[in-house]
Amino acid sequence: MLKKAVYFFTALATAALAAFALLLFLPKDTQSQRIKIERGSGIAGVSRSLAAQDAVYSRYVFLLGAYLNGAHKHLTPGNYRLQPRASSWQILQHLKNGKPDTVTVRIIEGMTFAHMRRIINRTADIRHDTAGWSDQKLLAEIAPDAASKLPEGLFFPDTYEIDSDSSDLQIYRSAYAKMQSELDRAWNRRAEKLPYETPYELLTMASIIEKETAHPEDRADVSAVFVNRLNIGMRLQTDPTVIYGMGNAYQGRIRRADLRRDTPYNTYTRHGLPPTPIALPGRAALEAAAQPSQARYLYFVSRMDNTGKSQFSHTLAEHNAAVRRYILKKE
Secondary structure (H helix, E strand, O other), X not given: OHHHHHHHHHHHHHHHHHHHHHHHHOOOOOOOEEEEEOOOOOHXXXXXXXXXXXXXXXXXXXXXXXXXXXXXXXXXXXXXXXXXXXXXXXXXXXXXXXXXXXXXXEOOOOOOHHHHHHHHHOOOOOEOOOOOOXXXXXXXXXXXXXXXXXXXXXXXXXXXXXXXXXXOHHHHHHHXXXXXHHHHHHHHOOOOOOOOOOHHHHHHHHHHHHHHOOOOOOHHHHHHHHHHHHHOOOOOOOHXXXXXXXXXXXXXXXXXXXXXXXXXXXXXXXXXXXXXXXXXXXXXXXXXXXXXXXXXXXXXXXXXXXXXXXXXXXXXXXXXXXXXXXXXXXX
């Protein structure tokens, strides 16, 4: 009886091992697919994603295989192309190699161009051909006929994907082309009688709106405030432009002396728009700049209530009352 039991469990173990090997090494009849590994992802999450794509026979076999070959310790974030008819073992070997087939770079609305460059320069697995270039040289390489010699605002904030070992110039070219497309779209759909003579001026206004509010319900009214001010010759008096003009001197707060210190970007001391955009505006900010609300507001202040919304006013008296209520907390 003992021998029979030994034979039985040996046969069972052999069959299980054979089944495991079959499911691990047998190619899966699939088309070419991709899997994205996010930063901080674990092998369990990867196995679930592969199972959801029907890219593996068994996520549990894949998991065990990962621990056997050590792939669970070598998950590099990025996008991986899965070859057609790949086995689980081949996928694991590809992931263990730790070199994504494509690299994703995310540029967020409201970033400055300098911030964009830092992100790209720190992105692994691409060629940093522009790392030592000046901003002017980079822009001249991409668009010698650009609306400005300075690149601020001319690149669209979005998520870009390029092949590994590709030049970082591809990201800049894509972001510049995308901004030109989005800006043309906004300019062609702009409201009548706006105080902008060129698309570049609309872009500059969009960058200010981007920095002033991220609340969807407020963008068109913020745009209206600045349009109304421009139309009556009133200074824009917006803090984000002052901060941009301060450069590295800005340490988290604006003093009265900063508001009085004249720079090309100080809209408290100068009339009209600043000379360039102050950030990379997204689509919503471009649309708000092109289509402000019809409100006759001239002032706004943050409600400081964790909603991100602003309180808008038609007159200075209304605005001062709003400041007392929301900023000074005096009813």
